[in-house]
Amino acid sequence: MIKRQLHDKVYWLGAIDWDRRLFDSLIPLPDGTSYNAYLVQGSDKTALLDTVDPAMAEMFLAQLADVPRIDYLVCHHAEQDHSGTIPLVLDRYPDAKVVTTAKAKTFLIDLLQIDEQRFITVADGDSLDLGGATLNFIHTPWVHWPETMVTYLAEAKILFSCDFFGSHIATSDLFVTDQGRVHEAAKRYFAEIMMPFRTVIGKNIEKLAPLAIEMIAPSHGQVYDHPEWIIDAYRDWTAGTPHNLVCLPFVSMHGSTRVMVDHLTAALMERQVRVELFNLPVTDIGKLAMSLVDAGTIVLGTPTVLTGPHPMAAYAAFLANALKPKARYLSIIGSYGWGGKTVDQLAAMIPNLKVEVLDPLLVKGHPRQDDLAQLDRLADLIVERHKKDEFRR
Template identity: 70%
Template sequence: MQKRRIKDRIFWLGAVDWDRRLFDSLIPLPDGTSYNAYLIEGSEKTVLLDTVDPPMADELMAQLEGVARIDYIISHHAEQDHSGTIPRVLEKYPEARLVSTPKAKELLSDLLQISDASFKTVEDGETLSLGDKTLKFMHTPWVHWPETMVTYLEEDRILFSCDFLGSHIATNELFVTDECRVYEAAKRYFAEIMMPFRSMIQKNLEKLAPLDIEMIAPSHGQIYSRPAFIMDAYHDWVSGAPKNMVVLPYVSMHESTRRMAEHLTAALSEQGVKVELFNLAIADIGKLAMTLVDAGTIVVGTPTVLAGPHPYAAYATFLANALKPRAKLLSIIGSYSWGGKTVEVLAGMIPNLKVEVLDPVLCKGLPTPATFKALDEMAVTIARKHKDLGFA
């Protein structure tokens, strides 16, 4: 794909990765992704903002054919899907200075072995003139690494946000045209990598609030010509209240835990509580992460395996602890045969979650009428607490 014009002397460069289905050997990519770089031609200086993942380097280098000079390369984020092709760009344009935060300089030096002589570090709020265009750099740590920053192009009112506010989507459309599709992709993206840093993201959103932003150009996904769309979504995800919803990831070996999970789902439905049920043996973990953004309560369903929780249930619990969702309640349901420490093990895996732990419901073997009664009581308790907490 050739470089594409965004506005006068401002271009999209990069690569669309239609086939990628896994990121960092961990994150599912059902819609592929893109690696966006941007070229700005000022009256005096030319700048390249970010690069692409190294496997896509040839595509970026082909787009740079005919670009006689680059004075600055901006590195918003040191992770290799954005920075990995910087050495090749510097090889082509050895006179270019690599602009980053001081913290990013440390990381880039380690990750890419770039010499100190290539760097120009910038402080928070510092500006750089390209002649008739001015770049303002704003440090935005923990979106989602400690060294990240964004760039605001003052005259054209464009925010280049790198991973912040992005989404994983492969498409030939440069700008967002289907907000429903992008909302889901951006929410998945937020859930998988941004949610653990909600408090820092809220501070960074407040920091950006005074800017007059006409367009947001992230380094994954499409460009937002209506910035309020993604900014409002982020405000809700980081500072809104949890929803009247239970996320119930479960795994079952001999049907007992499945019967309990399905009964609890029905009981919660009768109480007016939405449920998102995930069979962990086949679930899309990214979809599970998305639902955790809104969850008021998490209930983990697991059989006991070798005196502890099933590994899939342990993984889901570990994931929830790492992502730090806003949920306020948590409990465990499941079946065992002769005993074990499932509850103790799972309870010890959630130090990051600020939740009230409700009494678990466990049964020996198949669930009995008493088991189902206890699940009904759990549903009533959850519904009442959601109401008391004001979850809508």
């Protein structure tokens, strides 16, 4: 890899991770990812903004071979895919200071054992003049950790946004060239990482609104040289009205629950409600999370295992509870053989969801005609609620 110029005296450097398919031993990466850092050279001082995942350290350090001096190493976020190579950079540049928030300083000392004397902490609104290049630091807590900040380079109108507006894509293109592909990747990234904090993220978007932003340079994915559309997308994902959409994750062991899922899906489609099905044993969890960004209603489909929900349905409930989507309604459908407390147990797993629970239906054995008629009534109720709330079509 080589440094690539973004603007006069501003360079991208980092690493493209073409092969990575899992993040945090949890998040699927179907398109790989990148770890982006940036070099800003003023007439007096030079600043490096972030580093890369330690696995890519050798590639990253090679790009600094012709950089004789780094005065400041700005750390926006302490997670190791951004910060993990800081100790190696500090070894190479013994006079460099780590510039970060007070909270991030404590994290970096704990995670990387960096000497406390190497830090400069910055308050919200502080700035550094590099000589014709002014770095303005803006605290953006909970995007997506409590210590995060972004940097605005005033002269070039570039926002270095760290995880904010990021996307997991491995590509040789420095700038966004396929907006549709990046929109999907950025939505997946938001769904998996940012959605639990969407309320405070919405406030941080408005905090950035007074800035004249002509370019957004995130820590993952491509650089936005026309950033208006991704800002608008974030506004919708954080605060927009839910869609006329039912997200339906399900699992079926012997076919009874699948019959119910298919019948409800057909009934909703007939009533002009969009449905997205996720057969949990084979589902990409990232796709499920993306559906939760927009869904007005969630329906969980599960058989009963022993006395409770199938473990995969329990995981889907746990995921929805953790991600805190803006859905307003939820229901549970499925079957059982001899008894249990599936509905009670699933309901207890979603305290973070501010939803109305609509007519759960668990049937004994294979569903009969009366059971299918109840699913039709559930479809009618979902339509009624979506129309009342004027969900987006």
